[in-house]
Amino acid sequence: MDVGIFGNTGSGKSTLFRSLSGAASVSAQGKSAGVCAIKVPDERVDRMAEIFRPKKVTYISMAFHDIDAGETDLLSPQALTQLRDVEVLAAVVRAFADDYHPAPPGGLDPAAEFRELSSAIVLSDYLVAQKRIERMTKEAKRDxxxxxxxxxxxxxxxEIPLRNVDLSVEEERVLSGSRFVSRLPTLLVLNVGEGVGAGEMYPDVTEEAEKAKVPLVRLCAKVEEEIAQLSPAEQADFLKEMGIARSARDQLVRGAFEATRYISFLTVGEDEVRAWNVREGSTAPTAAGKVHSDMEKGFIRAEVISSDDLLRCGSMAKAKTEGKLRLEGKEYIVKDGEIVHVRFNV
Incomplete structure (x- = not known):
């Protein structure tokens, strides 16, 4: 899964990217210029690891891309190409001022900045759609x-983005070839100044996010970048002292995953506790295929239990005794957070 971080020059998007790429959770193999792979925080995985004490713990990974918009053209052809290749947009708007980035004469207006970003994306999609219509008109195609x-x-x-338009499955299919950017799930990232509380300032941005039907994440990219330079233990101590359960960076990563049309299921055991991602609405055999293709081909049944039930029981043995472990067939739709063990034969 790929997330594109973009915004106006001076919004702090590159600082935010550095806070991600400098984090301890970055995969060295997945890191390259402008791209970094980040583990998706999942408390259920953490709790399962405490129960099973596995040799290995594996989280879902997401690739974050620092979209280079250039100095003067936010949605340059290069930027649009990059945005069309991701699955989630993280739109960063500026809510800070410092010596290097003084506030403009009219003051900061992050809500208006987000509207401008959204309008630019919708306009780019409009031009793509019009060009396609013109081509189909010449070809006399009416399908x-x-x-x-x-x-x-x-x-x-x-000025309605495609993600907020009710499309049928067939309409989504035929429009997929045009790769409209406004169809993508979007996060609004409010980049505030140092010392600004998460619930302070710019209430109109909250209203704008609700109007646009997008999640809002408030953070200070500069502080997150500093936190990312600490060791995992130092990060934990710092967050504990501040009374923060999760860093804003982790909230952003988790929020990006939740904005997609994916869910996560788990496999657990003494060897490994692992989270897997599948499309929402996937059947048990499809989920089994994520683990191994042979499991999908030879699928017989899936043993399923919710993470909450297992956590309440404290062990798989007790969960079986209390009847919380179910057997499901090929038509079963896997739900988010379920633990799945596949019975198969090839």
């Missing part, structure tokens, strides 16, 4: 894509 494109254009003309 499902033609109808869906006109539906999309009607939304774009009202």
């Amino acid at each position: 499902a894509e033609w109808t869906a494109l006109h539906k999309a254009i009607a939304a774009f003309e009202r």
Whole structure:
């Protein structure tokens, strides 16, 4: 899964990216110029590791991309190409001022900045849709894509992003080839100054996020970058002293995952506790195929229990005694946070 971090020059998006790429949870193999792989925090994995004491603990990983918009053109052709290749957008808006980045004459307005970013994305999609319609008109094509494109254009003309348009499965399928950026799940990241509390300042940004139907994450990228330079133990001590359960960086990573159409399920045991991601609505055999292709081919049954039930029971043996472990067949839809053990034969 890929997340694109983007925003206006001076918004602090690159500082935010450095706070991610400098974190202890970065995969060295997944790190390259402008890209870093980050473990998705999951308390359920942490708790299962405490129960099973496995040799290995594996979290879901997400790749974060620092989208280079250039100095003058936020949505340059290069930036748009990069945005079309990700699955989630993290739009960073500025709510801080310092010696290097003084406030503009009219003052800071992060809510307006987000509206401008959103409008630029919708406009770029509108132009793509119009160009496609013109090509289809020349070819005299009048099919499902033609109808869906006109539906999309009607939304774009009202500055409604495609993610907020009710599309059928067929409409989503025929529009997927155009790779509209406004279809992507989006996070609004409010980058505040040092010493600014999470619930302080810019209440209009909260209203803007609710209006746009996007999650809001408040953080100070500069502070997060400093925290990322600490050792894991020092980070834990710092957060404990501040009375913070999770760093804003972890909230951002978790929020990005939850914004996707994926869920996570777990496999547990003494060898490994591991989280896996599958599309929402996936069946048990599809989930089994994430673990190993042979499990999907030879799927018989899946032993399933919710993480909450296992945590309440404290052990798999007690969970079986209390009847919390279920056997499910090929049509079963796996739910978020479930622990799945596959019975198969090949």
